[in-house]
Amino acid sequence: MLTHSGSLAGIVASKTPSDPSTPPRRAAPLPPDERRRALVDAAIPLIADHGAAVTTKQLADAAGVSEGTIFNVFDDKSALIDAVVDAVTDPEATRQAIADIDAALSFPDQLIVATTLLQRRTRDVWRLLSKLVEQRPTKRGPMSEDPALVELMSAHRDELAVEPEDAARTLQALVLALSHPMITPHAMTPEVIVHRFLHGCANPEESA
Numbered sequence: 001m002l003t004h005s006g007s008l009a010g011i012v013a014s015k016t017p018s019d020p021s022t023p024p025r026r027a028a029p030l031p032p033d034e035r036r037r038a039l040v041d042a043a044i045p046l047i048a049d050h051g052a053a054v055t056t057k058q059l060a061d062a063a064g065v066s067e068g069t070i071f072n073v074f075d076d077k078s079a080l081i082d083a084v085v086d087a088v089t090d091p092e093a094t095r096q097a098i099a100d101i102d103a104a105l106s107f108p109d110q111l112i113v114a115t116t117l118l119q120r121r122t123r124d125v126w127r128l129l130s131k132l133v134e135q136r137p138t139k140r141g142p143m144s145e146d147p148a149l150v151e152l153m154s155a156h157r158d159e160l161a162v163e164p165e166d167a168a169r170t171l172q173a174l175v176l177a178l179s180h181p182m183i184t185p186h187a188m189t190p191e192v193i194v195h196r197f198l199h200g201c202a203n204p205e206e207s208a
Helices: 004-010 032-053 056-063 067-073 077-089 092-099 107-132 147-154 164-177 190-199
Strands: none
Touching (some): 032 056, 032 077, 032 107, 056 067, 056 077, 092 107, 107 190
């Protein structure tokens, strides 16, 4: 779901491909917390592609650092993978993005933006965990309502036939069911998902 991979371009140090004898330019020194975040951001796409088989050399090259730098801030590769899983599965960035949706938009348009964000998170989490699940089983609890989505629904309570919490849970379930690659071969667009959420599957002429 995820914003971490978007910052990768700013993390990878530039190299000089025209001169193979020139060593890669290493990243500038950073405080430990910033270095951890930079390594996690650089590792996300690699782990999504290779899973736990990714090497520390690949991770170091992607981040523009030496392998030793990784072990200055992480105990081992497994600890870095754990940090990547935590970052990708952390719902906070998506929740904040939903909370920041322009309230001036119509209710359906707000839902389309929220659905786009939820779809992106679903794809990012699935892509990463599907590479790791065989080697590193993850414990998942039941889905709970996203607080930011509940707040969005509450602002339009008079347009809903159910409680905001139920509406939020229903939309989240629809996003998962109509986006997850293991459930549907072709993900629905946010617009279709929102229309399905608001109007169901009934033929309006038949139900009139």
